[in-house]
Amino acid sequence: MHADFTSIRNHYERPVLEAVAAMAARYPFVRDDQLPDVACVALNRLPPRYIRHEVDLAFYLTAKERIEIERSIEEAVRYAFEFVQARTAMRART
Numbered sequence: 001m002h003a004d005f006t007s008i009r010n011h012y013e014r015p016v017l018e019a020v021a022a023m024a025a026r027y028p029f030v031r032d033d034q035l036p037d038v039a040c041v042a043l044n045r046l047p048p049r050y051i052r053h054e055v056d057l058a059f060y061l062t063a064k065e066r067i068e069i070e071r072s073i074e075e076a077v078r079y080a081f082e083f084v085q086a087r088t089a090m091r092a093r094t
Helices: 013-026 032-045 054-060 063-093
Strands: none
Touching: 013 032, 013 063, 032 063
16 A cells, blocks of 8 residues: 555644644743643644545535634633643642
């Protein structure tokens, strides 16, 4: 088999990374080196949605589904920031 699987990826990765970068200023107690942790926590809260091309997802989603995905991303990223921030605070106390 000589199939090229390199085009397969989780749709949520790019928008989650963008949301983490956009929200980072709201969480001054989360250090830059913790932002990948925030992204991992957020991604683990979302169901994987594998695609080959962005157009694949855009073609199959309804407007309602797109809005729900955007809401889910924002909610997961907000949770992840709070989680990482709380863990950092707990470690600082010990």
